[in-house]
Amino acid sequence: MNAMTDPVPSTSAARRGLASGLLPLEVHALLGWGLAIATLGLVGYWVPSAEKVLGESYLIFFFHFPSAINCLNFFFFAGVASAWHLARRTSGSDLWAASAVEVGVLACTITLVTGSIWAKAAWGMFWDMADPRLMTVAIMWLTYAGYLALRASIDEPEKRARFSAVFAVVAAVNIPLVYFSIQWFGKSHHPMQVVMDERSMVITRWFGAGAFFVLYTALWRLRRRVLACEREALALQDALSRSGA
Amino acid sequence: MAMEAAPAPRADFQPHIFWAYGLACALLFLFMLWTLAQARRTRARLEYLEERLRKAYPGGGGPGPA
Numbered sequence: 001m002n003a004m005t006d007p008v009p010s011t012s013a014a015r016r017g018l019a020s021g022l023l024p025l026e027v028h029a030l031l032g033w034g035l036a037i038a039t040l041g042l043v044g045y046w047v048p049s050a051e052k053v054l055g056e057s058y059l060i061f062f063f064h065f066p067s068a069i070n071c072l073n074f075f076f077f078a079g080v081a082s083a084w085h086l087a088r089r090t091s092g093s094d095l096w097a098a099s100a101v102e103v104g105v106l107a108c109t110i111t112l113v114t115g116s117i118w119a120k121a122a123w124g125m126f127w128d129m130a131d132p133r134l135m136t137v138a139i140m141w142l143t144y145a146g147y148l149a150l151r152a153s154i155d156e157p158e159k160r161a162r163f164s165a166v167f168a169v170v171a172a173v174n175i176p177l178v179y180f181s182i183q184w185f186g187k188s189h190h191p192m193q194v195v196m197d198e199r200s201m202v203i204t205r206w207f208g209a210g211a212f213f214v215l216y217t218a219l220w221r222l223r224r225r226v227l228a229c230e231r232e233a234l235a236l237q238d239a240l241s242r243s244g245a
Numbered sequence: 246m247a248m249e250a251a252p253a254p255r256a257d258f259q260p261h262i263f264w265a266y267g268l269a270c271a272l273l274f275l276f277m278l279w280t281l282a283q284a285r286r287t288r289a290r291l292e293y294l295e296e297r298l299r300k301a302y303p304g305g306g307g308p309g310p311a
Contacts, residue, residue, distance in 0.1 A: 029277065036273075040266060060265040067269065106276050113272070114265040121261035215273065222280050229287040236294035243301055 025221055032215030039066070039208040047200045057121040062204055064118055066212035067110040068137075072175050074104035074216065075144065079172030082165035094161035095231070097168055099223035101147050103216050108141045132185035133178070140174040147171060157231065 023031075043062045051058035081097035084090070115134065116126045128134055147167050154160035177184075196202050 059262045063266050063269050110269045117261050117265045226284045233291050
């Protein structure tokens, strides 16, 4: 029975608590935090303290890159889940898409904040309006903030899911625009890539990306659980008001 | 006596690195705390609504699909 029509869905996925799934959510979140802290350990004690082009400021890269790559990942997941929703009309895919966008917006915010701090350290300014990478990321952030505003503005669940899915599929065009912005729109301040000529740098870079991916996926599962609970509460509220209780 | 030229002052990037990492972790941590608080509130609301529905339909039946 659909959660929207079941008045007392006592065994639904939303109620199973944090321990459901292959990996309990508490363990998943703790693992993510542990790996994120381990990344700091690698940055502090393993990688060289300076890089050829950017000097010491390149260390910020190890916190900036994981969020940048994961915000693209989660916006891509949201696009896939939304396309799935449009094809199959399953309510679960809408929740996966919405929670992926929430986590993606968080990762994008962290990317913009750490990027601005890095820009101040490396270029002497927080923002460069002529930099295609900065501007495309800012536009992407605004687009997905718009997605969240759209969801908040529609009360009817099925209409909200359908409109949001179309929005997320169209908004996914931002992903290649951001990724290839420097190749397509020309290079400004932003480096094509930091010169990673040592093994420790490459390993730390991808270890950090993996560590933050684990942490972000834990957040994704948690947000999805909260959205499912909220939807169930609305269904119960609706059932109560229909019954006049 | 010949005087050695003082080395050019180097920018200190430690505060920038500290702030970048600190802000990233603080945002993640606050988001997680906010989500956990929201989960707790929603669960309490669900329990309250279930209890109300149980009282309204003591036999276990419900109002049925809309």
